[in-house]
Amino acid sequence: MSEVRSSIAAIALACMSAMAFAQGSGDPLAVGRQMLAEDNPGDLWTQRGEKLFREKRGPKNASLENCDFGLGPGQLDGAFVRLPRYFADTDKVQDLESRLLTCMVNLQGFKREDLIRNAFSTLDRDSDVEALATYVASRSNGKKMDVRLDHPKEREMLKAGEYIFNRRNGPLDFSCLTCHGDENKRIRLQDLPNMTDPKQMQAVVAGWPAYRGTQSTVRTMQHRLYDCNWQMRLPDLGFTSDMSVALTTYLNYAGNGAVIGVPGVRR
Numbered sequence: 001m002s003e004v005r006s007s008i009a010a011i012a013l014a015c016m017s018a019m020a021f022a023q024g025s026g027d028p029l030a031v032g033r034q035m036l037a038e039d040n041p042g043d044l045w046t047q048r049g050e051k052l053f054r055e056k057r058g059p060k061n062a063s064l065e066n067c068d069f070g071l072g073p074g075q076l077d078g079a080f081v082r083l084p085r086y087f088a089d090t091d092k093v094q095d096l097e098s099r100l101l102t103c104m105v106n107l108q109g110f111k112r113e114d115l116i117r118n119a120f121s122t123l124d125r126d127s128d129v130e131a132l133a134t135y136v137a138s139r140s141n142g143k144k145m146d147v148r149l150d151h152p153k154e155r156e157m158l159k160a161g162e163y164i165f166n167r168r169n170g171p172l173d174f175s176c177l178t179c180h181g182d183e184n185k186r187i188r189l190q191d192l193p194n195m196t197d198p199k200q201m202q203a204v205v206a207g208w209p210a211y212r213g214t215q216s217t218v219r220t221m222q223h224r225l226y227d228c229n230w231q232m233r234l235p236d237l238g239f240t241s242d243m244s245v246a247l248t249t250y251l252n253y254a255g256n257g258a259v260i261g262v263p264g265v266r267r
């Protein structure tokens, strides 16, 4: 897979730079992204995720086919659009990735620490969690984000997420809003979505997990948040930590109505 990945990356980068020269003006990266979206390498992760989902794996030699993402065991269609949500068995509000970990531990017997240590792909190791999350989310393609906040703990998570999103902190005194609160902001060539605008927020949540051209792999929202957290020079964001789930609750709720198309394509 890693070799496939590096060749895809090389082709994608070549396309992007060729288009940049050909266009001469406008936003050449947008053209590159469009090309990637038409022939999305991320689809390979969806396929790998489906295979992993059905395979009997782990110390308990079980598949994930009985995993309950909120609509009942094995009910995947439309489950992702309701996440994060409260789960009675764990007494927690969980997002896609944290629910996946719960199933991989409970049904398959994997160790939580091992799963977290390998949750992000590296250059020479593909993450199972990233592929599985992509597959599960893709089973909501065409459906609208629909986070409901029926349970008090879900409303608490939203409040916490809103607070964290708006609060300036850390050595740079940034909040998420510092970079994501205005129109037409950029860092180098990257347009920064204005997350106070519901339409732009929908465009954001519609496409995660996403194939990231610069990283030649699919990443989930957990990784995106980890990355932005790092950009703020905050301590590493724990994978599936309450803080990460609170932020995702805030983002997905703000993006309600977004039509899911996973994997998206991002820089």
Ligand code: HEC
Pocket: 164, 165, 174, 175, 176, 177, 178, 179, 180, 187, 190, 191, 192, 193, 203, 204, 205, 207, 224, 225, 228, 229, 231, 232, 247, 251, 266, 267
């Ligand atoms: C220092 C500036 C900066 C801060 C602060 C920041 N981000 Fe980001 N964010 C970025 C950049 C750069 C990107 C990538 C844009 C690109 O490559 O197109 C990004 C992308 C994102 C995306 C994906 C956008 C998309 O188009 O799909 C999300 C979601 C996100 N950030 C959430 C957050 C959250 C939540 C916080 C606060 C915890 C935060 N960011 C803080 C710079 C920042």
